[in-house]
């Protein structure tokens with residue numbers, strides 16, 4: 001990215017230019033090593049390379065142009081925040097990335113050290129003035145999922161306008177009512193910030209746009225059932241990450257074209273890896289961009305990730321909003337229903353997630369499941385016990401990893417992943 005071309009825009013956003021240049025250099029290096037080093041990538045991944053090279057450039061310029069025309073930008077850190085509401089006021093929804101440990105030192109001045117890396121990352125981005133997306137947001141929308149996030153949002157609000165919705169953590173009829181009223185409260189807030197009304201018509205259009213995006217991601221997932229899979233796990237992860245930044249209509253179009261190419265590759269038996277490479281399902285915490293470490297470790301070791309049971313993956317794309325609502329209130333009902341079906345570990349009980357992991361393991365014919373949890377993330381590290389027991393019963397090999405965003409444990413992770421792959425190999429031969 002040409003730093004000079006966008007420097008004024010970044011200055012206007014209040015970014016720390018020197019630190020931001022450093023961040024872009026580091027990210028550029030990672031991207032080269034992890035992505036551009038891959039051989040035989042589908043041609044359609046050019047789109048990913050372009051988006052990544054312009055992630056703080058052209059896309060931010062688009063947001064600033066939209067803002068100049070009076071459109072509003074809404075940011076969020078969680079799957080439970082319905083992007084349909086932002087689109088229904090002609091706004092822009094961005095999933096704010098929190099997948100790198102820049103700014104951790106700053107974050108630890110405010111938050112305890114034993115806070116999960118994702119929370120420290122979004123705080124660090126803000127306190128270090130490094131994220132143009134946060135700075136472009138007219139409103140950040142938080143949610144009461146885990147304790148770490150909900151308490152952090154209280155403080156985050158001192159630095160950036162933040163609106164928090166209450167997510168119940170049990171799926172009773174009473175909780176569903178509460179959630180439906182919270183969706184109504186958020187809709188009203190978005191109307192207030194944008195100065196525009198959410199109508200049945202605008203909401204219906206937004207639902208169709210977001211459903212189309214989820215459908216193309218479902219199409220991509222289905223293509224990864226092939227042996228060999230036509231695309232690497234890390235490219236599929238990146239697609240799932242890019243969906244949170246790019247314009248949803250453009251994204252859907254580009255990924256549909258990529259899927260056409262992947263179908264041709266499958267017909268011609270062209271894979272991203274050799275046929276019969278060990279197939280892995282990754283399950284657990286979301287991997288926000290640019291968190292690519294674990295995928296890189298797995299695929300560098302000769303396996304391929306064929307599915308992600310994650311918020312940046314099928315947990316986020318599995319369900320669509322029913323399109324049969326007509327009025328604003330009917331469509332808000334459908335939205336509330338769809339979002340409460342998400343099986344995040346912050347819910348109790350959360351047996352649907354266990355069922356989904358088994359179902360995905362079968363569907364993608366995986367050799368093993370790698371459970372990925374961020375250190376200090378109580379919901380996922382604790383739920384890993386139930387995942388392990390479930391997979392034991394199903395005779396599906398399981399490896400549990402806990403890590404953060406630093407690269408310090410990369411070689412230790414590699415050793416553990418390689419040992420796991422040897423077990424999978426023995427199981428195949430036995």
Ligand code: SF4
Pocket residue numbers: 077078079080145146285286311342344345346
């Ligand atoms: S893991 Fe749960 S809290 Fe975290 S982004 Fe996903 S849905 Fe939200």
Ligand code: SF4
Pocket residue numbers: 116117118119145146147148149285286346374376377378379380
């Ligand atoms: S990774 Fe875990 S602790 Fe961190 S924000 Fe998500 S649910 Fe909370």
